[in-house]
Amino acid sequence: MARSNSNTARQDRFNRDDNEHGVIGIDHFAMPADDIELMARFIEEVLGGEPYYVTGFDPEDEAKGKPRQVFMRVGNVLMQCAEPITGGVTVGKGDTNPWPHWAFLMSAEGLQRNLARLDEMGIPYFGPAEHVGGDSFSAYFASPEGHKLELVTYDDYPAEKVIGIFGPKGAGTPQWADLFYEWTPSS
Ligand SMILES: [Fe+2]
Known part of the structure; x- marks a missing residue:
């Protein structure tokens, strides 16, 4: 299919609730973090976020190998900061690509x-x-x-x-x- 540039009406999407499969919007996004405490503090201080759901921190979680995760509420979106489970974070200062x-x-x-x-x-x-x-x-x-x-x-x-x-x-x-x-x- 050939695509060309297009742009829909300004802000129209903020009043739309008509996804044919019932999708409303973004609930949370998950960011890999080497130091989730640093990231949680950053989100608190810089973005006015607050801890919303924290998991993986008690000994039972640790015994199960559950990764530590902090969901910070910023506005109505949750920013999930989670430790990598495969040993390394790939998003970081070594990557100057604009995305993600x-x-x-x-x-x-x-x-x-x-x-x-x-x-x-x-x-x-x-x-x-x-x-x-x-x-x-x-x-x-x-x-x-x-x-x-x-x-x-x-x-x-x-x-x-x-x-x-x-x-x-x-x-x-x-x-x-x-x-x-x-x-x-x-x-
Ligand atoms: Fe953007």
């Missing part, structure tokens, strides 16, 4: 507020830049372990605060190698 990445939805005011928070915390980010078509604005940053994250708004965004349009002729694209950093929890 995970995007959090917010208002324009929320995006400005959170970028100011990243500035305060000394966490590097790329953006905010406008997606081609002008329907959304995003900024990108990494977790301390190199998971790639995005903050996105479909609101209008103050033009003077936008670094340009994504793409080779505009603001460019995130250079992930420049966005990795070391981080320690605040206390």
Whole structure:
């Protein structure tokens, strides 16, 4: 089948509940983490998350070989941080491929507020830049372990605060190698 570019109406999907097989939306996503305590603290401090479901930590779990997992609630989505079961994490600072990445939805005011928070915390980010078509604005940053994250708004965004349009002729694209950093929890 030949495909061509298309773009549906702005924000329409947020009011849709019509998947023919009953799919509503994303419940959680699972990120492999070498240090889940560090990741949980990062999600608490940087994304305002809170522990929602924690498993694998008691001796019984340990005896069963259950991997340690922390589900952090961020908005209405759960970010699951789990220890690798095959010995190594493949997502990380050695990988500058833009995918996988995970995007959090917010208002324009929320995006400005959170970028100011990243500035305060000394966490590097790329953006905010406008997606081609002008329907959304995003900024990108990494977790301390190199998971790639995005903050996105479909609101209008103050033009003077936008670094340009994504793409080779505009603001460019995130250079992930420049966005990795070391981080320690605040206390
Ligand atoms: Fe994205």
